[in-house]
Amino acid sequence: MSHYLNLRTNITDQEALVRALVRLGGCFNKWNKSDIESHNAAQNLYGYQGDKRPQKAQVVIRRQNVGHAANDIGFERQADGTFRAHISEYDTGRGYNSGWLGKLTTYYGVEKAKIELDAKGLKYTETTDAKNGNCPRLEVFFEAPKAKAKVSNFFGG
Amino acid sequence: MNEKPRMVLVFKWNGTVNKETFGFKGKACVEQTKFIEDALGTPVDERKWKHEDNNPYFDAHNIGNSQTA
Numbered sequence: 001m002s003h004y005l006n007l008r009t010n011i012t013d014q015e016a017l018v019r020a021l022v023r024l025g026g027c028f029n030k031w032n033k034s035d036i037e038s039h040n041a042a043q044n045l046y047g048y049q050g051d052k053r054p055q056k057a058q059v060v061i062r063r064q065n066v067g068h069a070a071n072d073i074g075f076e077r078q079a080d081g082t083f084r085a086h087i088s089e090y091d092t093g094r095g096y097n098s099g100w101l102g103k104l105t106t107y108y109g110v111e112k113a114k115i116e117l118d119a120k121g122l123k124y125t126e127t128t129d130a131k132n133g134n135c136p137r138l139e140v141f142f143e144a145p146k147a148k149a150k151v152s153n154f155f156g157g
Numbered sequence: 158m159n160e161k162p163r164m165v166l167v168f169k170w171n172g173t174v175n176k177e178t179f180g181f182k183g184k185a186c187v188e189q190t191k192f193i194e195d196a197l198g199t200p201v202d203e204r205k206w207k208h209e210d211n212n213p214y215f216d217a218h219n220i221g222n223s224q225t226a
Contacts, residue, residue, distance in 0.1 A: 010172070010198060105172045109197055113166060116196045129167045142162035142189055144180075 011083045011108050014038060016115055017059055017075060020107035027095035028067045035065045045072040045086060055086045066091060110136045164190050174198075 011017050018038050025031045037043065042056035048069045057074025066073055071088040073096060078084055087096050110126070117124050122140055129137040160180035167175040174197055178186050 013196075102170060102172055106168045106170055109168045109172075109174050112196055113168075113193060116193060120192070132167055132169050135170050136168045138166040138168075140164040140166070142164070142181075144161050 010105060011075070012081050013108075013112050013115065014058060014077070014083075016108055016112035017083060019111040020104055021059070021061065023107045023111065024100070024104050026061070026066060027100065029065070031061065031065060036061055042076055043074075045074045047071045047088070048090075057086055059083070066096070067094060070094070106135060110138065113138055162186075162189070164193070166193065 011020075015038075018033065018036050021036050022031055022033050037060040039058050039060070042058050043060055045053045045055045045057060045060065046063060047053055048063055048071050053072070055074060055076070057072075057076040059075040061073045063070045063072050070091050072086075073088075073091065074086040075083040076086060085101060087101075114124070114126075117138075117140060122142065124138050124140040127137050127139070128134040162180040162185070163178070165175075165177045165179075167177075169175065176190070176193065178190055181189065
């Protein structure tokens with residue numbers, strides 16, 4: 001029986017988290033949105049033998065999508081609104097480690113920004129930044145302020 | 158120079174986000190772009206100004222830009 005490590009992430013938006021997980025994918029296969037459970041109420045996680053674990057999470061990737069002989073991965077909302085990752089020690093050693101979580105945090109930032117930009121109706125383009133290891137880059141365009149109308153002086157001399 | 162206002166966000170692999178803005182006048186920069194800082198996290202560095210014409214002397218004395226993490 002493997003043990004769970006609690007890795008605190010700085011993630012607060014559940015929809016952006018799901019989008020980031022789809023974008024990043026697993027260590028052994030791609031994930032579709034249907035591979036990721038997103039619940040209002042926290043659900044139990046299960047181990048590789050189908051044993052119910054005490055850990056619960058709102059966002060869950062079931063073990064068959066995590067990898068061979070893997071355990072469920074979950075993200076549980078904390079009292080302060082952030083999500084905590086529940087990843088077993090076994091799966092941490094197979095690639096779901098701080099590096100994977102770091103990339104997830106990066107993609108979360110991109111997806112969260114896109115949600116906010118879409119809500120404001122702002123236009124943007126996404127590229128990669130070659131100067132920083134081809135990390136994601138968003139360029140956002142704002143409307144230029146309208147020039148003030150000229151006021152004619154009808155009463156001038 | 159009448160540059161159209163824009164914002165560039167670079168999402169680094171270490172989890173920090175670099176935010177750089179161009180073409181805003183006066184308070185419009187903070188007023189129109191602070192929402193993204195509020196959405197992404199807490200600033201980890203002081204807000205700094207960078208010369209819009211890429212003035213190397215100015216840049217040399219203003220290392221870094223506002224960051225969110």
